[in-house]
Amino acid sequence: MTSFILLQASTPPPNEWALFFGRFHPLIVHLPIGFLLIAGLLELDRITRRQRVSSHTITLILFWSAVSATMACLFGYLLSLGGGYDDNTLSSHMWEGIGVAVFAWIAWAVKHERIGPKIRLGQLFYFPALGIGLLLLLAAGHDGGSLTHGSDFLTQYTPEPFRSLAGIPPREESVEDIQPIADVNQAMVYQQIVHPILKTRCVQCHNPEKSKGDLRLDTPAMIQKGSEDGPIIVAGKADQSKMIKVCLLPEEDDHHMPPKGKPQLTENQLMLLTWWINEGTPFDKKVAELKVTDAVKPALASLGTGSAGGSQHVASGPAPESPVLTMKLPAADPKAIEELRKAGLLVLPLSKEQNQLEVSAVNARTFNDAKATALPKLSQQIVWLKLGDTDVTDATLAQVAQLKNLQKLHLEQTSVTDAGLKNLKNLPYLEYLNLYGTAVTDAGIKELAGLKNLKTVYLWQTKVTDAGVAELKKSLPNLEINMGLGEGSIAQFIKADSAATESEKAK
Template sequence: MSQIILQASPWALFIGRFHPVLVHLPIGFLLIAAFLEIGRRTGKVAVSEGTVSFILFWSAISATIACIAGYLLSLGGGYDADLLSDHMWQGIGVAVFAWIAWLVKSDRFQRVIPYSSMIYLPAFAIATLLLLSAGHDGGSLTHGEEYLTQYTPEPFRSLAGMSPAKETITEIKPLADVNQALVYKDVVQPILEMRCVQCHNESKQKGDLRMDQLALLVKGGEGGPAFIAGKSAESDMIKRCLLPENDDDHMPPKGKPQLTADQITLISWWIDQGAPADKKVAELTISEQVKPALAALGTSGTGNAATKSAVSAIQNVKVPAADEKDLAALKKAGLIVNALAQDQNLLEVSAVNAPDFTDKDMALLAPVAQQIAWLKLGDTKITDAALKEMQKFKNLNKLHLEHTIVTDAGLANLKNLPLLEYINLVDTKVSDAGLKEAATFKGLRSIYVWQSAATDSAVREVSRKNSNLMVVNGFNEAAVAEFLKAGDTTAIKAKSKAP
């Protein structure tokens, strides 16, 4: 079977993705065999040679299987070619020398070839050393070349002749003067480094795309350009961020930290302005939707509005821990429950795996009403009655209702939730009246109404009157038609939803 056929085979990639699991088997077997052999030869462990031989046999078997799965995984692409080649041959070396060590250890082979026992220890040692080297390169392929040594402290770093540690971006530092900030260097690049570069860098190039340098980002990857200057709605990197999180094409992948609504807005704005490399914020046209996102980048010295928008309303909220029995009941019903911050006891509850969740099931949430901060009920069977129950969720901060049948009447029940900042109403029955009502909610910062009953004119009116509220209307029908006409490579689902 040719590599091209394997690349196109879902079976090849399915089996390949078991490599990270399978590769732990030869690691365990070989290390156990090594320790037993050392213990046996030093008289510390009473173990027979047959036992060591048995473990070596399974280390060779598992190493071979791991090599096959690793090769199939590599067909998916996105890895540094030289590093991948080193890792592959080291893995093959582990399997080969494990087989040799097992063969010369067996009584049958020793009887056939004299002095074969002299080969045993060198073969065993080489297999073990290659195992360690292959493991290091495997980690580098997955997490980057400096993954193992990234956090080496001083003075060991200097003694080893290593370069100074690179600063890892975990949050975007406030800008002293937003207007004078360079849009790409100070606004866009920090977002990409924090959310995208981990999988799109020099050593790991998923989709043959690098995002650690602007020139390489412009070049694009195997699917073509990452963005089209002046047209964010037609740019692949934006469309992928707006796909449902459980979609295979969504980026960043499910389970990775996601871009916020403000971050997507800022990158889209940069692209729409022509993706300039060296222009300042003040030199570009700033829309009403972009103003709150830019204000959130400022320091406290830029004014109270910026400070308020930069700090989440739930940042200092602390509640008692939820009862474990109540959490168990939620999980039994198919809901996903995650802690947002251990010291606050706030929870994220998601019904992504419970599409049959109904109004009656809201009773399961009642015992943890004060702990729920993020609630995801998109694609479920809830109605306005469920929103009435949410009046009790006083710490609710982020609410997903996309692809449900909720209406203006249900939305009105959320008016008195003091900490609510985000509502996703994509593909709902909410109309212009509901949108205008939501605009009066104290503290609301983002609302998504793409494919809802709200009209473009109402969106423009609400955006104009409420500078601190970002109203996202997503793609319109004309834009979708243009994507299809242009042969868009990213599948646009009939029910695509905003992040």
């Protein structure tokens, strides 16, 4: 076994032809299983019921079982060159497979009408060879299943009392068993949110028995270790983290994860993983201890009513009184949605019944004016648009102006200016506008005076003055304008923090 492992370690990276043929192993491996089992059943039937079965028929079946077992060994070896398997289980599976082929050839040779008689005492070897071949077949099948699905694949759902009688440990709670989170704010981010996502979508191929690319995602330590190419997470920077990048690749791409054909990450799951990484990948903190952005609120809200894996798309949505929520909009063009996704944007349903959509650039920091030309193709369906921290300029706002049902718009930390705000005049349902960190001035926010439904505007770190705010308030007296933390807000914050500290001391 040691020599086999050393041989693998010293072998140069396999070429594409080896990996191509190796992928046929799961197909070929079923042939010797069928042939050898048929041969065994025919021999059993012949012995127990004295049925006349042609010796030539059994010989022919044994021949093809030996040939297919040999081919399965060859293709299995080529498949193993790709790496990512537990060495001990792989070695056992390999030798068991070779044993099946060897004993199938022995049984065929002894049974053959011309070769058999030439082998001294050959008939004495026939049934032992056939029996050992069948036993090795079962063992190889079990280890093959362990390599693909995990060592507990066969025994995972063993019921009591058989589990205790067989000495099998109590069944680990599966993701399907996890109940909806009663209080999302108090949920442990990794244990209750991130780990269930990884377990349902990633751990099948990245576990102790099967670690594709030398990557395991079953424990915090292994996640932090990364793969053979290095770390897969850059804490605080999801857009630079390989874990997120491979999920955003087109599904046809060989590097896309999970691979095509496997259950894919939902938009909510991807949003939650992105948020976790951007918050520094904490393994021991609660939701309430992290910054919860507007982008992630719908995904977190879904955990209280859906499965722990977040497969149910539930959004907190805009305020109930907003007329845009009661509208029955036409269904979105799937091609238009796919075009935005190829540009790196997340497209989330706010309401499946009315077809409202949220579009977010949380993972597309390089989104720019050229790519924004695709937005008007969903002019009726986009209700929330989040372009914060991207490369958009005033030119993009000319496209945004065509989103006639837009209710929430994020433009924080972008290059938009006063000139761009003129494009927002004709958005009748706009209620929320975030201009934090932009270059807008008093002259620019005057353009907002005609937006009668506008309720909240964020103007932190802009060039807007108190005088400009006061002027806007004359036109929109109920508008909430957030200019950042003033002296009163800071005092309130300190007071609240002191009260929390005293409360902790009292405990």
